[in-house]
Structure formats: structure tokens, C-alpha cells
Amino acid sequence: MQSTRRLWLSQCVGIAALADIAAAQQHAHDAVRLSTPPPFQTLDLATAAEIDAIASQIMPSTDGPGAHEAGVVYFIDRALSTFDADLRENYRTGMAMVQQKRTEMFPGSASIAALANDQQIQLMHAIEATEFFDLLRTHTLYGFLGNPSYGGNRERVGWKLIGFEDRMAYQPPFGYYDAQENK
Amino acid sequence: MSGATFRPSELVDFLVIGAGAAGGVMAKELSTAGFRVVVLEQGPYLTEKDYKHDEIRYTYQPGLTNDPKVQPITYRKNDSEQAKPLKVIEYGRQVGGGSVHFTANYWRFHESDFEERSQFGEVPGADLADWPIKYADLEPYYTKAEYDLGISGLAGANPFEAPRSKPYPLPPMPVKSSGVLFDRGAKKLGLHPYPAPMAILSQPYQGRAACVHCGFCEYFGCEMRAKSSTLVSVIPIAEKTGRCETRPNSYVRKIEIDAHGRATGAIYFDANRREIFQRAKAVVLCANGAETARLLLLSKSKRFPQGLANSSGLVGTHLMWDSGGLAMGLFEHPLNEHKGIQVTRVLHDYYRADPKRGFYGGAGIDARFNYYPANFALTGLPPDAPKWGAEYKKMLSQYFTHTMSVLAHTSSLPQLGNSVSLDPELKDAWGLPAMRVTFDFHSDDVATMQWALTKQVEILEAAGAKKTWTAGITLKDMLPSVHLMGTCRMGNDPKQSVVDRNNRAHDVPNLVIADGSSFVTAARQQPTATIQALAYRAADYAIQAAKRGELG
Numbered sequence: 001m002q003s004t005r006r007l008w009l010s011q012c013v014g015i016a017a018l019a020d021i022a023a024a025q026q027h028a029h030d031a032v033r034l035s036t037p038p039p040f041q042t043l044d045l046a047t048a049a050e051i052d053a054i055a056s057q058i059m060p061s062t063d064g065p066g067a068h069e070a071g072v073v074y075f076i077d078r079a080l081s082t083f084d085a086d087l088r089e090n091y092r093t094g095m096a097m098v099q100q101k102r103t104e105m106f107p108g109s110a111s112i113a114a115l116a117n118d119q120q121i122q123l124m125h126a127i128e129a130t131e132f133f134d135l136l137r138t139h140t141l142y143g144f145l146g147n148p149s150y151g152g153n154r155e156r157v158g159w160k161l162i163g164f165e166d167r168m169a170y171q172p173p174f175g176y177y178d179a180q181e182n183k
Numbered sequence: 184m185s186g187a188t189f190r191p192s193e194l195v196d197f198l199v200i201g202a203g204a205a206g207g208v209m210a211k212e213l214s215t216a217g218f219r220v221v222v223l224e225q226g227p228y229l230t231e232k233d234y235k236h237d238e239i240r241y242t243y244q245p246g247l248t249n250d251p252k253v254q255p256i257t258y259r260k261n262d263s264e265q266a267k268p269l270k271v272i273e274y275g276r277q278v279g280g281g282s283v284h285f286t287a288n289y290w291r292f293h294e295s296d297f298e299e300r301s302q303f304g305e306v307p308g309a310d311l312a313d314w315p316i317k318y319a320d321l322e323p324y325y326t327k328a329e330y331d332l333g334i335s336g337l338a339g340a341n342p343f344e345a346p347r348s349k350p351y352p353l354p355p356m357p358v359k360s361s362g363v364l365f366d367r368g369a370k371k372l373g374l375h376p377y378p379a380p381m382a383i384l385s386q387p388y389q390g391r392a393a394c395v396h397c398g399f400c401e402y403f404g405c406e407m408r409a410k411s412s413t414l415v416s417v418i419p420i421a422e423k424t425g426r427c428e429t430r431p432n433s434y435v436r437k438i439e440i441d442a443h444g445r446a447t448g449a450i451y452f453d454a455n456r457r458e459i460f461q462r463a464k465a466v467v468l469c470a471n472g473a474e475t476a477r478l479l480l481l482s483k484s485k486r487f488p489q490g491l492a493n494s495s496g497l498v499g500t501h502l503m504w505d506s507g508g509l510a511m512g513l514f515e516h517p518l519n520e521h522k523g524i525q526v527t528r529v530l531h532d533y534y535r536a537d538p539k540r541g542f543y544g545g546a547g548i549d550a551r552f553n554y555y556p557a558n559f560a561l562t563g564l565p566p567d568a569p570k571w572g573a574e575y576k577k578m579l580s581q582y583f584t585h586t587m588s589v590l591a592h593t594s595s596l597p598q599l600g601n602s603v604s605l606d607p608e609l610k611d612a613w614g615l616p617a618m619r620v621t622f623d624f625h626s627d628d629v630a631t632m633q634w635a636l637t638k639q640v641e642i643l644e645a646a647g648a649k650k651t652w653t654a655g656i657t658l659k660d661m662l663p664s665v666h667l668m669g670t671c672r673m674g675n676d677p678k679q680s681v682v683d684r685n686n687r688a689h690d691v692p693n694l695v696i697a698d699g700s701s702f703v704t705a706a707r708q709q710p711t712a713t714i715q716a717l718a719y720r721a722a723d724y725a726i727q728a729a730k731r732g733e734l735g
Contacts, residue, residue, distance in 0.1 A: 058571040066576065083244055086252075124571065137571060138243075138561060145556035146239040161576070162583035164521055164556045166236055168406070169395035174523050175360030175584075176516035 038074065038151075041081040042088065046111075047095060048073050053113040054098070055140040057124045065157035067140055075143030075152030087135065094132030101126050186422030186429060187219070191461045195219045196729065198448055198463030200435050200478070203280020204711050205698040205718035206469035207413025208328070211420045212722035213467070214427035218729065221428050221461055222421075223451055226276035228431035229283075231415070234404035238555045241402045247284040248273045253612040257619045260658075266606060266619045273663035274471045278431055279404075279414025281471070281665070282711065286401040286525050287382040287410050289334050290547065290709040291325050291716075294318040294345045295535055299704055303536050306543045309596035309625055310501060314703045315675045315684035316720075318345050324719035325712060332411040332715070333388040336380030343375070343531040353385045355527075356394065360518035361587035362527035365550030368646030369530055376530045379549060382411040382711070383524055391415060396523040401553045433459075436615055438466055438482040438491055438694070446491075446694045452613055464735025465693040467725065469718065472667025472699030473502070476603040477618050479671070492688035492696070497681055498671055499604050501597040502622060503705040505666035507546065508632045508656045510589045510639035511565070512648030517584045520552030533638055534707055536594065544631025546591040547707040548639060559583055565652040589642055591635035592708035595668075596625040603670050624658065632656040666710050671700035686721035693734045697721035 040048055055067035055076070067073075080088050102112055102123055109115055115123065127133050143152030145159065153159065159166060173179035189195055197213050199206050202224035214220045229247075240246040249256075249272075257266035275281030295302055297314040305311065322345070328334075330352050338350035355378030358366075362379075369376040383400065384393045394409040408415040421427040432454035439447045439460065446466040453459055468475050476499040482491035490498050528550040536545045554563050560579055563586060569575040601623065605616035636653050643651045654660055674680025677689035682701055688694040697718045699710050706713070728734050 059576055060573050062573040062576065121572070128570065141560040142239055142243055142557045145560055146243070147235070147237045149237075150239055159556060161580050162556055162559070163517070163519070163580070164583065168236075168397050170398070170522040171396065172357040172359075172523065174396070175518040175520070177360035177363040177514075177518060178358055181358070181363045 040074075040077045043073070043077045043080065048077065050095060050098075050112045051076060051136070053115075053120060054124070054136055055143070057120050058137055058140045059144050064161060065155075067144055069154065070144045070152050070157050071154045072140050072143035072152050075146065075150050076139050078151045079139060090132065090135060094130075094135065097130070097132060098123070098127055186427050187425050189219065189221050189428050191459050194462045194464060195221050196464050196735065197221075197467055197725070198223065198461055198465070199467045199469060200438075200449060201280065201469035201471060201474070201698065202278045202413070202418065202429055202431075203275060203469060203471060203698070204282040204413060204714050206467070207279065207282065207416075207418045207421070208331075208715050208718040209467050209469055209697065209722050210427050210429070211331070211417035212719060213726065214421045214424040216726045217426070218726075219426045220421065221430060221463065223433040223435055223449065223461065224278050224429060224431045225434040226278065226431065228278045228429065229404065231404065231406050231408050234406045236397070236399050236403070238557050241284070242555060242558050245276075247275055247277060247402070247404060249276050255609055255611060255617045257606045257609055257617055259619070259621050260623045261600060262621055266621070268609065270663050271620050271622070272473050272618065272667065273665050274473065274667060278418065278429055279412040282382070282412040283404045283410075283414055284402055285711060286553065288526055288549070288709045289329070289336070289380045289382045289712045290529070290707075291345060291347070292318065292321075292706045292713050293343065293531075293534060296704060296706040299536060303538060303543055306596060306625075306627060309543075309598050309627070311543065311596060312672075312674070312703050315673055321713070321716045321720060322346070322348060324716040324723075327719050328712060328715040332382060332413070332416045333384050333391065334380055334382055334411065335385040337378045340377035341375065341529070341531055343534055351380065353388060355379070356381055356383060356385045356524055357396075358527045359520060359523045361520055361550040361552055364512075364514065364518075364587065364646040365528040365589065365642060368642040368644070371645040372641060374530050374532045374642070376528045379526045379529045381524060381526065384409045384411065389416070394524065398521045398523055399555075401525050402555075434613060435470070435478060436481060436613065438468070438478065440484055440486065440491065440691065444486050444691060446691055456613065465695065465725070465729065467695045467697065469698045472670055472702070473603050473618060473620075475696060475698055475700045476670035477605065480605050481615060487690070492671075492681055492690045492694060494690050495678055495681060497679070499602045500599050501669040501672050502601045502603055502620065503595040503597055503666075503669040503702065504601075504622060504624070504628070504661065505664040505708060506595045506624070506628055506632060506661060506705075507591040507593040507708065508636040508639065509654040510636060510643055511563070511652050511654075512587055512589070512643035512646065513582060513650040514585050514587070514648055518552070518587055519584050520587055521555070521583070525553045526551040533635060540634065542627040542630040542634075543596065544594040544627050544634070545707055546593045546631065546635035546638070547709065548589060548591050548635065548642070551588050551590055552586070553588070556583070565650065589639040591632065591639055593628070593631045593635055594707060595628055595705040597669050597672070597704060598625055622658070629656065666699065666705070666708050668699040668702040668705050668710055671696050672703050673701040674703065685724035686717065687724070687728070695721055695725050
């Protein structure tokens with residue numbers, strides 16, 4: 001199949017295009033080698049950076065990996081591209097609300113991500129009672145603690161934090177008290 | 184997925200609607216008795232290979248339950264309100280139904296549950312009534328269910344238990360730390376905790392392997408086939424007879440009747456939304472305590488203008504709720520409650536209603552942990568804990584492994600105004616009227632939950648909890664309801680009930696209705712054992728009636 005496809009390619013595109021493909025292949029190769037994060041399907045890069053900043057306040061990187069290291073924003077992008085595609089509009093209006101709040105509170109600031117940590121915390125307090133914050137929090141926590149196959153909880157950092165192991169089988173004793181009882 | 188294949192034009196003996204806790208039992212009983220059976224199930228036919236340890240799929244998305252995006256439900260508190268979309272009701276939607284994803288608690292009702300009206304008296308604002316059958320009528324069928332399905336437990340350990348003719352077929356599951364602490368606290372208070380009866384195999388049984396304690400029971404399908412769902416226990420037996428066809432992705436929209444008012448079969452949408460009519464001599468409706476009522480209301484005809492089998496006007500009424508408050512406790516040492524099944528200890532000391540309390544109600548109480556990582560992070564911390572930030576993160580890292588719950592399962596009074604009906608405006612993805620739920624707690628239901636919560640906290644404190652807290656007991660805190668009971672109540676008087684004492688519709692002689700809808704009272708929740716015992720009993724009577732030629 002591979003050779004057929006190559007043949008088809010060389011018949012359809014010119015020499016210059018072939019050079020471009022070679023360059024793209026090299027780029028793809030580098031991307032894998034450098035373990036560049038996968039591209040976003042739904043979010044634009046600027047919005048992704050802003051969501052990452054908010055998620056990182058919900059689950060900060062204090063004393064170990066947080067939402068950023070877990071790749072929560074990639075989970076959110078996956079959710080909005082698949083099972084939560086109907087929530088894209090909530091994100092659009094929700095993020096607009098947060099940005100408006102930011103410019104009110106911090107005139108002249110460039111972005112949420114560019115705010116100082118204590119400013120970000122002030123902004124969080126200003127929006128924490130909103131429905132959009134509930135949605136962001138829910139997505140952040142599922143991204144941080146859900147199955148890693150959805151793009152979040154990288155290296156199982158969320159599970160490691162709370163002491164959850166995902167094993168198919170355990171044998172009793174499970175905890176301190178049942179161990180004590182069965183001594 | 185073997186079994187027979189019937190053409191829709193073939194006149195089968197029984198058409199079972201719903202392949203859940205009750206429908207699976209019906210399929211097995213009727214087919215092994217020699218009848219030809221088609222089982223229509225609106226959900227897919229999944230197996231253990233389809234299930235995963237995936238919280239995003241099963242606690243965030245409706246991986247095994249009704250999806251409000253295609254089957255919206257509306258809710259209102261009373262009939263003066265406009266109902267709005269809200270998933271207030273949840274049920275298992277696949278072959279095996281709710282028996283696939285339930286926690287697997289398997290309590291028998293008490294003798295008193297069948298005669299509370301006589302024993303307790305009238306409750307203003309409610310329709311508390313005796314059942315037309317007694318515990319003794321159901322006892323042989325509880326035993327049959329326990330042995331057919333595979334239930335683990337310890338007979339005689341609960342001093343309040345009703346008499347049983349046989350012990351459990353399997354010993355109880357190993358106790359978890361939550362169970363040990365519950366035992367300690369309860370015994371200090373002079374109470375009588377006992378090993379939880381569970382529809383989970385503690386030892387290999389009938390060709391199935393024992394539980395390996397992975398912890399993913401509630402909300403999840405069991406990848407080991409150790410949870411005793413109808414999918415892995417009785418449905419395979421039904422299919423092996425060669426007389427039973429399970430037809431998934433078949434969503435019934437109407438039960439048809441002939442000029443004599445007898446059921447002739449049902450019209451359903453197949454996976455491609457084609458309408459198909461399956462003929463049958465008799466219809467057995469096991470679509471759950473909410474959808475059964477909805478389907479009867481959808482099945483209007485000249486003869487039954489307010490819905491099939493609804494001459495009483497009671498179809499859909501007396502919906503009862505999955506009630507009970509939640510108490511939580513934090514302990515010094517790790518419990519690691521995510522390992523192992525959710526519940527290992529129960530107590531029934533507060534079960535019976537006592538007029539001295541000043542309100543009707545009682546509670547069965549269990550020790551449990553039904554959290555997974557993400558839903559614990561969302562709702563598992565005390566209400567005064569921060570919801571985000573460094574301190575929140577720190578608390579999560581300490582609480583997940585050190586926390587347990589004590590949950591009450593409380594009475595829910597049958598009230599005429601609490602109902603399942605058809606939404607006059609909203610339609611589902613098939614164009615059928617959406618389910619509309621009207622519900623509000625009786626003041627005694629609330630009083631019972633409040634009273635039980637004090638007992639739950641007391642147990643946690645006696646067990647040595649460093650900190651305790653409780654969740655709210657408003658309806659919002661108890662969504663969705665997963666114990667669907669009471670919308671086609673059983674009784675001797677056709678004016679006061681929908682089905683007779685043997686689960687036959689008063690109005691339609693060849694229509695059997697057997698699921699949670701027949702419940703006259705809600706007991707103390709955990710309805711699955713009783714749903715299945717009723718199904719076994721109803722099957723027995725249906726078989727006898729069919730042999731007498733009464734059904735077709």
C-alpha cells in the first residue's frame with residue numbers, strides 16, 4: 001500500500017511539492033523526537049494558553065505537577081472536539097466573560113497568562129461563583145484525574161497526587177484498619 | 184449473543200420489553216419453561232470486553248445509562264410549575280440494564296415493608312398502603328434469585344432480617360477499612376452491623392470467576408463478570424435454550440391491542456429507526472419504574488384513551504425517590520477505599536418506622552466509598568474546603584485515601600402528585616414525548632433523612648473520625664434518582680392500582696408488568712432484590728396462566 005501511495009503522490013504533485021513533503025516529514029520527525037505536544041483540534045493557541053493559566057490556578061503546580069504538567073488543556077481540547085462539542089459556545093462566551101473581567105480588574109494587562117500569580121488568584125475569586133467556572137473546574141478535574149487516554153493526567157500525575165493506583169486486581173488487606181483487624 | 188432468531192411476523196409466546204434486572208429474569212424463566220421469547224432492549228448489547236476503568240466515560244458521560252441529549256427528561260416540583268429539562272432519573276440502558284452498573288447491594292425487604300399501612304397507620308398527604316402480597320409470598324423467589332444470580336452474604340448476621348429458607352449461596356465479601364470502622368463505631372453504640380449482601384461473587388460460581396477487588400463496581404460494568412448482572416447470569420441461560428432472542432437497539436414506542444383489548448405485540452424503532460411490529464401472544468413489560476409508565480402512557484388507543492392499562496388513572500403516579508443523606512468521615516490512617524467493592528457493612532437497627540419519632544420513616548445504613556478520582560475531587564471534600572488552588576490540592580492528596588462515607592437509604596412516601604407523565608412539548612430524538620417528572624419530598628421523608636443523618640454522624644464519630652461532615656438533603660443533592668419505584672402500583676382493587684397481586688395488568692389480561700413500577704412502598708431503597716424476586720414470582724404466575732391458555 002505504501003508504495004502505491006507514493007506513486008500516486010509523485011504523479012499528482014510537482015517536484016517542488018515533493019520537496020515540501022520531504023520538509024514536512026522532517027518536521028514531523030523532529031516533532032516526535034522533541035516530543036512536541038500534539039496540535040489542538042478546536043482551541044486556538046491563544047485561548048489554549050489562557051485556559052491553561054486558569055486550569056493551573058485550579059490545580060496549581062505547587063509541591064509537584066499540576067494541571068499544566070498533566071496536560072489538562074489537551075484534555076479540554078479533546079472534550080470540546082468530541083463528546084463535549086456542544087459546549088464550545090459555553091467556552092466562547094465564558095472566556096469572553098473572563099477576559100472582560102480581567103480588563104476591568106487589570107486595565108492594560110495583555111492576557112490571563114501574563115498576569116502575576118496573585119493577580120490570577122484575584123481574577124479566580126472574581127469568577128468562582130459563575131457557571132463557566134464550574135464547567136472549567138469540572139473539565140480541569142476530569143483532565144487531571146481522568147483516564148490518561150483522553151490526553152490529560154499525563155504520567156498519571158493526578159493519580160499519583162491523590163494515592164490512586166489503577167490496577168485490575170487487589171488482594172485484601174486494602175487499608176490500615178482492615179489490616180489491623182485481620183492481624 | 185447467541186440464542187434464537189424470530190421474524191417480527193412470527194407469533195412468539197412472550198414479548199419482553201426491557202432486558203434489565205427484571206426482564207433478564209423473565210427471559211430465563213419463560214424460555215426455560217418452554218416458551219418462545221423475544222426480548223426488546225432499547226440499549227446496545229455490550230459485554231465485559233466493552234467495559235473499561237474509565238471515569239470520563241462512565242461518571243462524566245452516560246456510558247451505560249440514559250443519555251439526556253437524545254432522551255431528555257423534564258422536571259417540575261409540582262403541577263403548577265413549568266417542567267424544565269433536567270436528568271432527574273437515571274437507568275441502565277443496555278442488555279442487563281441497571282444490573283450491569285449498579286453498586287450490587289442486594290437487600291431483601293423486611294416482613295413489615297409489606298404491611299406498613301396496617302402497622303404504622305395513615306400518613307397525611309401520602310398514600311401509604313399495604314402490599315397485596317406478604318413477605319412469605321415472596322420469600323421462595325428471593326431465595327431463587329440469590330441462587331440463580333449469585334449473591335454473597337451471611338445469613339443470620341442481621342438480627343432484623345426476615346426469615347429465610349436458605350443461607351446465601353456464597354460467603355460475604357472481604358471487609359474493607361470502611362467496614363471495620365463502621366463495625367467498631369456501630370458496636371460501640373450497641374448497634375448490629377453485618378456483612379453487606381452483595382450481587383458480587385466472593386468465590387467462583389456457575390462458571391464465573393470471583394471478584395478481584397478492582398473497585399470499579401458502581402457506575403461501571405464488571406470486566407471480570409463477577410458482578411451478578413442478568414447479562415452474565417440468567418440471560419445466557421435464556422439464550423442457550425434456543426427459544427429466546429435478545430434484540431438490542433430496539434426502542435419500543437407502543438404496545439398494541441386488538442379489538443378485545445388484548446395485547447398483540449409492540450411497535451419499536453430498530454437501530455436504523457425503522458418501525459417494526461413484533462407479534463406476541465402476551466407482553467411482559469419490564470422497562471423500569473419510570474419508562475414502563477411512560478410506555479403505557481404512550482400506548483394510547485380508543486379503548487384506553489389515557490394510556491394502556493390506565494383505567495384507574497394511576498399509571499405514572501406514586502413515583503418514589505432514591506432518598507437518603509450522606510455523611511463523611513476523615514480518619515488518621517489510610518483506608519484506601521478505592522480498592523475493593525463499594526460496600527462491605529450495613530445495619531438495619533433504624534429500619535422500622537416508629538410512630539414515637541413523630542414522623543413516618545426509617546433507614547438502612549451502610550459504610551461505603553463510591554468515589555473515583557475525579558468525582559471525589561469534584562464533590563468528596565467537606566463543604567467548607569476550598570474548591571481550587573494550592574490548599575485544595577493539598578487536601579485532595581490527604582483526603583482521597585483517608586475518607587469513607589456512611590450512607591442512609593431512607594423511606595420515600597408514595598404520593599399521588601409525584602409522577603412520571605408525558606411532556607406536552609419536548610420530544611426525544613425519535614419524536615416521542617419526553618418523560619416529565621413531577622416530584623417533591625413529603626415532609627416526613629425530609630424528617631427521616633435529617634434524623635438518619637444524626638445517626639450516621641454518630642457512627643463515624645464513635646469509629647474515631649478526626650472530622651465528619653454531611654452533604655445536603657435537598658432534591659438537588661439527590662440527583663439523579665436511580666431507584667425507580669411505584670408508578671404502576673400493585674393492588675387488589677383495579678380502581679386503586681394498576682397491576683394485580685401477580686403482576687398482571689388489571690385492564691389487560693395478557694399484559695404482565697414486573698419491575699420497580701409495581702412497588703407499593705419503597706421500603707428502605709435497595710430495590711433490586713425485590714424487583715428480581717417479583718419478576719421470578721410474576722414469571723411463575725405467567726407460566727401457569729399461559730399453560731391454562733389464558734394468555735394467548
